[in-house]
Amino acid sequence: MKKRTLTAITRAVSPGLADCELTHLARQKIDVAKAIADALSDFRPLKFIQPPATIEGGDVMRVDRTLYAGLSGRTNREGASQLRKIVEPHNYRVETIETAGCLHLKTGCVYLGHQTILSLIFESDD
Secondary structure (H helix, E strand, O other), rough: OOOOOOOEEEEEEOOOOOEEEEEEOOOOOHHHHHHHHHHHOOOOOOOOOOOOOOOOHOOOOOOOEEEEEEOOOOHHHHHHHHHHHHHHHEEEEEEEEEEOOOOOHHEEOOOEEOEEEEEOOOOOOO
16 A cells, blocks of 8 residues: 655735645654745734644635634634634634535535535435
């Protein structure tokens, strides 16, 4: 079986904010994430979500100056709370949304622009 490695995905949330998502498919040293953080720190100050908080990039959707954080198996209330403390000084707000029937918030909906969100409706078989 091929050994899986960790992957760090960095993306710009806005011109003033960026986030780095670390997906570890196998528990290994976080050298790659550290290298990315070191490179980004030359351009802007970095903030990190601290355990036991968790936040997954697929659970965060930006609509103008609001970040919607979907509460899922990979994003908890503490993660959303820490995100709120990081972004509020930059005039962003964070709203939490309970996710059900989908893996991540952005699995179930997408922001199309112009104040329009396309959402899937998941029905339970129960």
